[in-house]
Amino acid sequence: MILSSICARGGSKGVKNKNLRMIAGRPLIAHTVQQILDSGLFEHIAISSDSDAILDAAGKAGADILIKRPDELATDTAAKLPVIQHCFQQAEATTGKTFSHLIDLDATAPLRAVSDITAVADLLKQPGTTNVITGAPARRSPYFNLVECDENGVPSLSKAPKGAVVRRQDAPECYDMNASIYGWTRAALFDQASLFEPGTRLHVMPEDRSVDIDSELDFQFVEMLMNARQQAEGADHA
Template sequence: MKTIATICARGGSKGLPGKNIRPLHGRPLIAHSIAFALEHPAIDAVCVSTDDERIAEVARAAGAEVPYLRPPELARDDSPKLPVIEHLLEFLEREQGRSYERVVDLQPTSPLRIPQDLDACLRRADDPDEPGLVLTAFDSGCNPYFNLVELQGDGSVLVSKGGGLATRQSAPAVWTLNGSIYVWRRAALAHAARHGMWSVRVAAHIMPPSRSVDIDTAEDFAAAERAAPEGKLRP
């Protein structure tokens, strides 16, 4: 199955300015995800979508394609990600005559994934029930049936879903999305770009918290450095 890896990296980060090209163990952050994709045997091409020329230069130097700079209307703070990926795929299909059956979207701020995580996502994507999307998640310890509460109109709080559960073990299993890996069937991506991610059948691969750091702040960056000591992420 012909597969492309997409990596979306906007230049205007506010939580940690310049995070996508900030060095992590000797290599720009985005370059770790590019190297991960280039080295995986299931991936046929690696493309970066960015609005920032500095990120584009770093991405090309790391071996990724950057077909164009993303238009401003897809690079705002509130721009959803799915139309960005769909815009990239439509460009490759329309302007370059390329086609892919599967899209692996890798978040550049999640550098701690390992090949076995992607292997598991790809296997799940090929299961007979044919999920349109396989995404990654982890157990954060938070559960809306047990220890997450919502603010009420009168200023009090109540457990988010239901109530009366004495232990976490008696609550339904829930996971937190970590954004690390998304494996899309091409048709499902096109549908979801117009109707939302949850409009297609979704399955999950559960990763451990140790590989689920999502870098948005300086504290997150420091946590990633601690979780991936020198040598674990190859510079």
């Protein structure tokens, strides 16, 4: 049995109250709740937040496990993994069920498709997989046009290629983590020391489904794309 979770803190410096801000006709967090419901993969949707307003909005959207986050896990410096672990444990305590896997979705990445959620679930169930991350093809490459400076200020490529790379297309494929979906087996969630292990797998998403809202410009861009999608869907059904 797979648990779905959304961890959404009330405080936000880049975009004030972004998880509750209206976008394409509903609060931002409601879009991710609806995607989880539309996937048909989960019996439960757990929400972890320090904000009663966020928990209320998520509950109205269809989430059924509402977890008030402890103060020590709601600071600007709190790491995300302990928050997710706490959410998982509280969901099991609330339901009395033992979950074999967890898929955590970020409310600030609402452009994902339901097919992305199902693809992560399929990857997570493959033999040898411990966890799944999502990413998009990178615009910049450490083998070609990403540089670092040494102590003398001299720049060089961040990662030396094995051979001559004269075009970005000739460099090894690289991906930007898009923070959209994370998946873990139960054991990996609590025992894995790093996000990157031999059992880690990557689900690749296109750039237009990979925007994570971290600024007002991001919000405006995502809103434009979501409104355009709604208009296109409306035209298709006309």
